[in-house]
Amino acid sequence: MLVAVIIIICIVVLLCLGIRVVPQQYVKIVERLGKYHSTWDAGIHYKLPLIDRIAKTVSMKEQVYDFPPQPVITKDNVTMKIDSVVFIKVFDPKLFAYGIEKPIQGIENLAATNLRSVVGEMELDQTLSGREVINGKMQVALDEATDPWGIKVIRVEIKNIQPPEEIEAVMTKQMRAERERRETILQAEAHQESIVKRAEGDKRAKVLAAEAERDAQIAIAEGKARSVELVYEAESKGLEMLKDANVSETVLKLKGIDALKVIADGRATKIFMPNNLSDMISSLGIVAESMGVGDHTPIDKSPKPKEKKPADPCLDEESNEITKNAAVVTDAMESDVETTYQNMTL
Numbered sequence: 125m126l127v128a129v130i131i132i133i134c135i136v137v138l139l140c141l142g143i144r145v146v147p148q149q150y151v152k153i154v155e156r157l158g159k160y161h162s163t164w165d166a167g168i169h170y171k172l173p174l175i176d177r178i179a180k181t182v183s184m185k186e187q188v189y190d191f192p193p194q195p196v197i198t199k200d201n202v203t204m205k206i207d208s209v210v211f212i213k214v215f216d217p218k219l220f221a222y223g224i225e226k227p228i229q230g231i232e233n234l235a236a237t238n239l240r241s242v243v244g245e246m247e248l249d250q251t252l253s254g255r256e257v258i259n260g261k262m263q264v265a266l267d268e269a270t271d272p273w274g275i276k277v278i279r280v281e282i283k284n285i286q287p288p289e290e291i292e293a294v295m296t297k298q299m300r301a302e303r304e305r306r307e308t309i310l311q312a313e314a315h316q317e318s319i320v321k322r323a324e325g326d327k328r329a330k331v332l333a334a335e336a337e338r339d340a341q342i343a344i345a346e347g348k349a350r351s352v353e354l355v356y357e358a359e360s361k362g363l364e365m366l367k368d369a370n371v372s373e374t375v376l377k378l379k380g381i382d383a384l385k386v387i388a389d390g391r392a393t394k395i396f397m398p399n400n401l402s403d404m405i406s407s408l409g410i411v412a413e414s415m416g417v418g419d420h421t422p423i424d425k426s427p428k429p430k431e432k433k434p435a436d437p438c439l440d441e442e443s444n445e446i447t448k449n450a451a452v453v454t455d456a457m458e459s460d461v462e463t464t465y466q467n468m469t470l
Contacts, residue, residue, distance in 0.1 A: 142171045144178070153180040153221045163217055182217040186278065189228060193286065194236045196243040198251055205286040206243065208235055210266065211278040219274025227273050231266065235280070238265040248291070255282045 145168050146152055152164040155177045164178075171178070193207035210231060214220045224230050242261045243251055251258070259280050267277040287295070 138173045142173050142176075144169045144171050149184045151182050151184060151217045152178050153182065153217060155179045160218065160222070180217075180221040182214055182220055184214055184217075186211060186213045189231065190283065191232050191235055193284070194239055196240045198243055198246060198248050200247045202248045202291060203288065204248075204251070204291075206239060207283045208239060208262065209281045209283050210235055211280070212270070213276045213278055214274055215276045216274030219272065223273040227270075227275060230273070231270060231275070231277075234266055234269050235262065238262050241265075248287070252285060252287075255285075258282055 144152070144164070146164045146166050148166045150166065152169075154161045154164055154169075154171065156172070156175055158177075160179075161176060189210050189212065191208055191210065193205040195203060195205050197203050212231065220227060239258070239262060242258050242265075246254060246257075259282060262280040263277055266280060270277055
């Protein structure tokens with residue numbers, strides 16, 4: 125009885141030892157009696173004791189391998205070091221377990237040889253600026269070579285390119301020269317733009333000044349025209365008022381004599397006397413007599429002494445003579461006018 129219990133306990137222990145749990149994103153390659161038997165996915169599985177063996181555990185995740193820098197030679201014989209990064213994923217665990225002994229080492233060697241092949245067809249400048257081209261060519265070549273191993277090369281990235289020191293010095297000088305050239309161009313463009321802006325500003329200022337001067341001249345001309353218009357309107361209204369007032373001929377003749385007095389003020393060198401001056405004065409006297417204003421108070425008709433003005437030394441003899449004659453005529457006209465006014469007043 126005891127032996128049976130012991131046997132049962134041993135069987136239970138063996139059964140428990142045969143239970144296996146596979147985590148997510150992992151698979152296990154199982155061999156039975158040394159031969160491939162099955163591939164366990166994520167979950168719980170049972171392994172026969174002493175018969176089944178887990179040969180390999182494979183990760184189905186995407187994996188990244190950073191390989192050390194590799195010396196390569198460009199088409200123009202420049203030696204540099206380039207290190208690459210390869211992203212892979214296992215798509216067939218069985219091929220990955222039995223296709224190659226050391227798959228990661230094989231991928232590293234493939235990456236180095238293909239990198240030398242791709243860069244050897246390119247010059248230095250193309251290599252420095254053609255990372256995408258290098259990545260694409262290497263990805264295609266590595267993916268093709270690793271298909272029998274159950275590996276999918278997702279992408280390849282060039283991590284760093286290290287040219288020789290002398291090339292780096294030349295590139296630094298070239299970069300400095302290029303930046304200086306750009307700076308010079310930018311300064312020239314800025315100077316040109318400032319000159320253009322300044323010229324445009326001067327032009328605009330002159331245009332505005334010309335427009336302001338034009339507007340001022342127009343305003344002055346309009347003001348003068350308006351003033352002349354107002355003067356003529358005032359004169360027109362004055363004439364209309366005189367016309368409406370029915371001014372007599374006597375008053376008009378008196379106004380004419382006043383105008384002659386203004387003309388003969390001694391500053392004119394020539395005086396034009398009307399032909400009917402005597403008739404005007406006589407008519408004024410006749411009007412006074414007809415109105416009966418000359419019989420009340422006798423008028424002293426004796427001429428009053430007048431002060432003689434000295435001759436102007438700036439004028440010639442003829443001009444002084446004309447001035448004297450104009451003064452005589454003016455005195456006579458004033459005397460007659462005063463007499464006429466007195467008679468009319470009486």
